[in-house]
Amino acid sequence: MRRLLLFLIACATLPAQKTEFRAGLAKLDITPSVPIWMSGYANRDHPSEGVLTRLYAKALAVEDNKRTRVVIVTTDLIGLPRAITDELSARAQKQYGLGRSQLLFNSSHTHTGPVVRPNLHTMYELHEPESAKLNDYAVKLREDLFTIIGAALGDLKPANLSFTQTTAGFAINRREVTPKGIRLGLNPGGPVDHSVPVLAVRGQDGSLKAILYGYACHNTTLTGQHYKISGDYAAYSQQELEATHSGAQAMFILLCGGDQNPNPRGTEEHAIQHGKSLADAVGKSLAGKLTPVRAPLRSAFQTVDLRFAIHTREQFEKEAQESNVFRARRAREMLALYDQRRPIRTTPYPVQAIRFGSEFTLLALGGEVVIDYALRAKKEFPHHQLVVAGYSNDVMCYIPSLRVLKEGGYEAVDSMVYYGMPGPFADDVEELVFDAITRTLRRVGVEKKK
Ligand SMILES: [Zn+2]
Helix, strand or coil: CCCHHHHHHHHHHCCCCCCCEEEEEEEEEECCCCCCCEECCCCCCCCCCCCCCCEEEEEEEEEEEECCCCCEEEEECCCCCCCHHHHHHHHHHHHHCHHHHEEEEEEECCCEEECCCCCCCCCCHHHHHCHHHHHHHHHHHHHHHHHHHHHHHHCCEEEEEEEEEEEEEEEEEEEEEEEEEEECCCCCCCCCCCCCEEEEEEECCCCCCEEEEEEEECCCCCCCCCCCEHHHHHHHHHHHHHHHHCCCCEEEECCHHHCCCCCCCCCCCHHHHHHHHHHHHHHHHHHHCEEEEEECCEEEEEEEEECCCCCCEEEEEEEECCHHHHHHHHHHHHHHHHCCCCCEEEEEEEEEEEEEEEEEEEEEEEEEEEEHHHHHHHHCCCCEEEEECEEECCCCCCCCCHHHHHEEEEHHHHHHHHHHCCCCCCCCCCHHHHHHHHHHHCCCCCCCCC
């Protein structure tokens, strides 16, 4: 009894832990309410059949002691297009005064979730009633995403942030070299980045409120014959972390996994296994020593135009006659644009940086970014713990490095068909992206290695 009394007195006299931040959380279930067309695999021929895991949109708002705020939104979706994120950013600016650099959207790139138009629009030519279901879904999704941004900002409470990195080993480079060129397969010797950055958000009482973590690997354990809605390994890892850390919101960010696949893949068991191994790695890191994150928060955002290789009307007139339905469809779209005298020559590309004190910087790139970008960025900016996310703010197409572009294959050439882009990028794609990265990081005070 005496010991208990002493303990209670000690607790009562403990000073509240000093915090430099406030953090707020929100999430909504965004699982489609009806069977719906699923994205990611061109062979889909009917709508979804049931649900394996629920899909969520989650938001984390962080405010520093100078009232600078950022909101990070993660989604169990194939890829949010700019049409949606631009609209939401404009609304968030008006309603909450959030600048574009203060709002980050990331997509887990699940291939067992709904089509999110206009992402990958050339992949499916859908008619009613499927088309109407997708339009309804997109309308509701916009509202849900806006709701969680406001809810997370409305939930701001004193918080401590800490950061660490661990690793998980199931991602493998998928650009297999064959006598006929690069194909989607396994390339065990190819570049990978197995790091798993982890940001822990704790309340003033020390309780774990949120776990934000990332991995560079396509969320494609479940292949094209799977018709149950799910968030694949990323969803299983979030489920597992929320089950083992009761009360915490787990949020997955997809890093530069453009040319990385989970290995092995193909079954629900594989997706569960990868989810568990990622959650285990994150869980172990949370039990270890994390670096406290200090204020201030700094953010920057810019858009750069990336150029496509030269293309001509004649080339698409020829392509429109091909038996490949996807290429013929793309060619018709391109010819229509030539007719309107506005062929696609460039695409706008978003680059964002959010710097958390001096502890780490989240560099968020648009598109399906291949791993070379993460490896090069970390080498060029080694003084900062750089977390390089892809699939952020707009997933307009793949972003190959110059190496990948020269080698060819799916990420460089073939995928452009499904994204409704005119063809591969011009040879300066990597340099243009890195110029934008350098400028954006400079604006948050992160400089290149001398
Ligand atoms: Zn992809």
